[in-house]
Amino acid sequence: MPRPPTAITTRTWMNAHVRVLNATYEDFDLVPAARAVVLLVEDLALTLVEHSPRFVVRSQHVAIPLPRTIQLFEYVHTPPRPTIDDDTRASFAGVLARDHYRCAYCGVAGATTVDHVYPRSRGGNNSWSNLVACCLTCNNAKSDQTPEESGMPLLWVPRTPRTDRKRQHTIWRELTPHL
Ligand SMILES: [Zn+2]
Structure with a gap:
């Protein structure tokens, strides 16, 4: 649910929602802030847009500005296409x-x-x-x-983006806790 830009507090930040974009910048999901922070802490995503007004989520080990939009580092397949092969159209x-x-x-x-x-x-x-x-x-x-x-050789061989199963699993666990 969209919320008015009220100041976030240590009690309310978990109620905020964060937009998640896939590695291809496509809109992927809207998740509770706590799950977005886990993805950042696990180094599975990066912050594209910080929450405004700024609020820093602090725990014993981390201090992370609460994001509004994050992007996954690796392409995560959406459920209708569980696998992606080399013939898949790339964006x-x-x-x-x-x-x-x-x-x-x-x-x-x-x-x-x-x-x-x-x-x-x-x-x-x-x-x-x-x-x-x-x-x-x-x-x-x-x-x-x-x-x-x-006479222009490729510097590298282009491949379908590889996905690390464990990382994908972690991302899915945070994005879809009900599964
Ligand atoms: Zn060039």
Whole structure:
């Protein structure tokens, strides 16, 4: 339930809810603040937006600003698609996030485009293994050639984002306590 931006106290912070985004920035869930804090403490998510007004959750070992929105570090599959294979369509944002916004051809940081390794104009698909983050310069230089043809070898092999079962399990436990 959306709440008015009233000041949070040590008694009320647990009543707050936190928006959870998947690693691909897609909206994933709304969870009680305590569960969001666990995800942060377990290093499974990062804070995108802090709660306003600011409130720091303190325990014996941690002091964490209460978030309003957090993002999972790893892609968590939604229930209708329990597995993801290499043929699954990858999202633009997902590919950039997977490659940490680094160009797969020259390694420069801040890549803003996604390149089809095997050109789309020649039948290349939108799978995780055929898409890489790419800077505008390299994207233009490569055009509709393969890496071999353009003389621009990939710096790494693009793969479907790996998921660590234990981490996924922990995330699911915090997101869906009723399961
Ligand atoms: Zn580049």
